[in-house]
Amino acid sequence: MSELRVLALSGSPRPQSFTHHMLxxxxxxxxGSAEVSLFVPRKMNIGPCLGCFHCWSRKTPGECSQKDDFAQIIEAYKSCDLVVLAAPLYVFGFPATLKNVLDRFFITLEPDQLPLEGGGTTHPKRYQRRRRAVLISSCGFPEMENFDLLREHFRIICKHTGWENAGEVLLPAAGAYNGTPLAGTKDxxxxxxxxxxxxxxxxxGETLAALAEAPFSHEEYRNMANWAFKGSLLEKGKMVALTAKIMARVKKKQKEG
Ligand SMILES: Cc1cc2nc3c(=O)[nH]c(=O)nc-3n(C[C@H](O)[C@H](O)[C@H](O)COP(=O)(O)O)c2cc1C
Structure with a gap:
């Protein structure tokens, strides 16, 4: 798979983003074998799609009415083989930073409406090329089901952009791995x-399931999250004791291989 061209979008609004670390x-x-174009939208000047349909008009096909940093992303998109969308889960979906960029991908579609194989309607794609896509996300709740809407959204985006869904890298209970003694255990x-x-x-799917396996119960995780935000001395003490218990489990599992 030499000369793989990757367009990676790192969509967290946070400078210390855990999802960026996952990416x-x-x-x-x-x-070693790919040319990676990595963009961090929170650092870029990218306006929201204005819905002006300039890119769909016969006079200016594929041309955006806004001259901003999205131009760099679309240039990289034209020749990429893999799109990686990395973003934390916000209100069970994409955060506005990344959704803003996804809206601007409207420019990659042509106005005609065509029947979609297997049912439904879609648009022809402006920059035809075989592209795969991977979704990367983390969330604060411990259950995998919290990603359901995001995953469905990703699947439907793939269907209408012509991207081949190449899988997902999802980590629930991310708070446990960010700035705690458990940091690095998923690396x-x-x-x-x-x-x-x-x-x-x-x-x-097997790798995804392995990633979601946690050395703590959902209840333990909820306790850790609650204590971390309360932050009194008592809660800090409880946190240290529980973290030590969990770390002992991690080490035992590592020894067992
Ligand atoms: C505005 C906002 C909305 C969030 N919504 C959810 C949510 O719906 N479900 C969830 O499990 N976590 C939610 N979270 C937690 C984040 O997904 C989680 O902390 C994530 O790991 C942050 O990743 P980052 O460090 O890359 O920004 C939310 C956090 C914020 C700030």
Missing amino acids: ELFLEPLS RLLRATGEEFLREGRVS
């Missing part, structure tokens, strides 16, 4: 998602 680990194994698996993509062209 970096996914990309690490690809770096090897996160790197393995990139290795698997490089080998197989996709991230499998």
Whole structure:
């Protein structure tokens, strides 16, 4: 899979983004054989789609009425083989920073409405090319089901952009791995998602399930999250004790191989 061209969008509004860390680990194994164009929309000047249909008019097809930093993203898109959408879960969907960019991808569609194979209606694609797409996300609640709407949205985006859905890298209970003694314990698996993509062209459901496996119960996680935000001495003490218990489980599992 040499000369793979990757367009990666890192959509968290937070400078210390955990999802960005996940993205970096996914990309690490690809770096030797891929050309990666990484964009961080929160640092860019990208206006919202104005819905003016300038890009659909016969006079200016594929031309946006706004001259801003989205031009860099669309240039990279034209020649990319893989699109990576990385963003934290916000209100069970994409955060506005990334949704703003996704709206601007309207420019990649042509105005005609065509019947879609298997039912429904879609638009022809302006920049035809075989492209795969991977979704990367983290969330604050411990259950995997919190990603259901985001995953469905990603699937439907793939269907209408012509991207081949190459899998998802999702981490619930992300608060447990961010700035705690558990930080780094998911890094090897996160790197393995990139290795698997490089080998197989996709991230499998098995890898996703392994990633979601946690060394704590949902109740323990909820306690940790609650204590972290309350932050009294008593809660800090409880947190230290529970974290030590969880770390002992992690080490035991590591020893067992
Ligand atoms: C505005 C906002 C909305 C959020 N909505 C959800 C949500 O719907 N479900 C959830 O589990 N976590 C939610 N979270 C938590 C984030 O998804 C979680 O902290 C994530 O790991 C942050 O990633 P980042 O460090 O890359 O920004 C929300 C956080 C914020 C600030």
